[in-house]
Amino acid sequence: MNKFNRRKFLGGAAAVAASSAVPNKSEAALWRRTTRSEERVVVIGSGFGGGISALRLAQAGVKVLVLEKGRWWPTGPNSDTFPSATVLSKKHFFYTAWPEYGGFRIGLWPYAGILEAIPSPSHTIVSACGVGGGSLVYQGMSLQPDEKNFTDWFPAGIDYQEMDQVYYPRVAEMLELQTAPDELINSTTYKAARIFADRVQQAGYHLTKIPMPIDWQFALDELDGLMKPSYTNGDCALGVKNGGKHSVDVTYIDQALATGNVTVEALHHVREIEKDADGSWLVYVDRTTVYGTVLEHKIVKTPTLIRACS
């Protein structure tokens, strides 16, 4: 049997942090039921990799189960879902690992927070947890490389012309890419950006706006006082509370769910995978609360496993 143990699956420092950060040590002794099921396709992770895989398979008529260890982060005008950039809260960090400052762990209490910090001796890797993965916190700068850059850096065999004519436009359409309107950039709030742009031009560099997956009307509405700030105060670095950001949860995952062929299980933490004797995969999952408390163990058997978990 080709077994990946938990530590191997989570990877190095993350696993050490994970095993030392179980929310409630007395839980280890508690009994939890184990359920078993079989699925045609299992996708681990619901970011770009998982979300797009799930949608395209579902459109082809294939049933898919998506397992995501983070929570849903619903948005909407004046919502308070995501943490703030300036006030530390339980929502900042995922329960498996907290960052250290001056030798002390600064995590407050276990929670399925938005950022997973994975420390190593030389650096700390930060990734996002939640349905939508990194798209919840990424800036969304969506640049298409020119042909030379593409062929210099991407593996041979991926055809630039096809990417240019089919796939880049397809992504741009799904994410509704737009550049920020001048009305926003010329507002008082974005003075720093204007100064930066001036300096870039003075230095003789080409200046251009970067398309982003954002409905900029939300930011303009914030400036007009129609919504609480989220884009315009920098909170968007930890997720856009008001919405208007076309992240994976509200695009690919939303459309995948609409096909009826996809189930997304949030707060489902994959701990281990192994190959069964018949060649199928066995996926060992903990269903948790938002506090990381394990409610149930699941073993999901599948002939097709897509690991889209960073």
Ligand SMILES: Cc1cc2nc3c(=O)[nH]c(=O)nc-3n(C[C@H](O)[C@H](O)[C@H](O)COP(=O)(O)OP(=O)(O)OC[C@H]3O[C@@H](n4cnc5c(N)ncnc54)[C@H](O)[C@@H]3O)c2cc1C
């Ligand atoms: C701060 C920041 C800014 C960025 N800005 C940009 C940008 O402007 N433009 C750009 O193109 N890219 C940007 N990126 C990069 C981009 O977000 C990533 O390339 C992209 O999200 C990767 O997608 P993915 O599906 O591979 O992984 P992710 O989006 O990381 O998704 C992986 C998912 O798997 C889940 N998962 C992990 N382990 C498990 C497990 N054991 N069980 C269950 N679920 C699990 C995670 O919770 C996560 O939701 C940025 C990234 C960050 C962090």
